[in-house]
Amino acid sequence: xxxxxxxxxxxxxxxxxxxxxxxxxxxxxxxxxxxxxxxxxxxxxxxxxxxxxxxxxxxxxxxxxxxxxxxxxxxxxxxxxxxxxxxxxxxxxxxxxxxxxxxxxxxxxxxxxxxxxxxxxxxxx
Ligand code: FES
Numbered sequence: 557x558x559x560x561x562x563x564x565x566x567x568x569x570x571x572x573x574x575x576x577x578x579x580x581x582x583x584x585x586x587x588x589x590x591x592x593x594x595x596x597x598x599x600x601x602x603x604x605x606x607x608x609x610x611x612x613x614x615x616x617x618x619x620x621x622x623x624x625x626x627x628x629x630x631x632x633x634x635x636x637x638x639x640x641x642x643x644x645x646x647x648x649x650x651x652x653x654x655x656x657x658x659x660x661x662x663x664x665x666x667x668x669x670x671x672x673x674x675x676x677x678x679x680x681x
Contacts, residue, residue, distance in 0.1 A: 562611070564610075564611055564612060564613045565611045565612060566611070566612045566613070566631060566632065566633070566654055567612075567613045567615055567631075567632045568599065568612065568613070568614045568615065568629055568630070568631050568632075568654075569615045569617045569620065569629060569630040569631075569632070570584075570595065570596045570599055570614060570615070570616055570617065570627075570629040571584040571585075571617055571618070571619060571620045571626065571627065571628050571629065572584065572585055572596055572616040572617065572618070573585065573617075573618050573619040573623070574586065574587075574593075581623060582623045582624055582626055583619075583623055583626060584619075584620075584623065584626035584627040584628055585627070586626070589627070591642060591643065592626075592627050594643070595627055595641055595642075595643065595646060596614065596616055598643045598646055599614050599629070599646050599650075600614045602646065602647060602650055603650065606650065606655070608654070608655070612654055620637075622637065622639065622665060622669065622670075624669070625637075625639035625640060625665055625666075625669065626639070626640075626641075627639075627640070627641040628641065628665070629641060629646075631649070631653065631654070634659070636653070636659055636664060637664065637665040637670055638660070638663045638664060638665070639663065639664070639665045640663065641663070645660075645663050648660055648663075649663065
């Protein structure tokens, strides 16, 4: 029997959007928050150090449309949006959610800015 290459257990989409200097709009990578430029590397390095990078895929994305809550990242499966990220928060998310299986609810986006999705079938023209 042929054995396939196992699919990843998680994808982590980290918003890497930065606004040009002087732009008033908030962004996930910002000159006003020096740590924000290091978060993707911290995420990838920590996954590597823990030996789980093969089954957890960090992905750099552009804007995920929750800029006010940035820096943000989305964990799939589960559709879990984490906001206001720091290195420390990323460490806890890896240990408790990705390895431990428990969502870190303190860092999850507030419900009022993350309502239920609208089914595409309800919107299609
Ligand atoms: S810039 Fe990251 S969500 Fe928009």
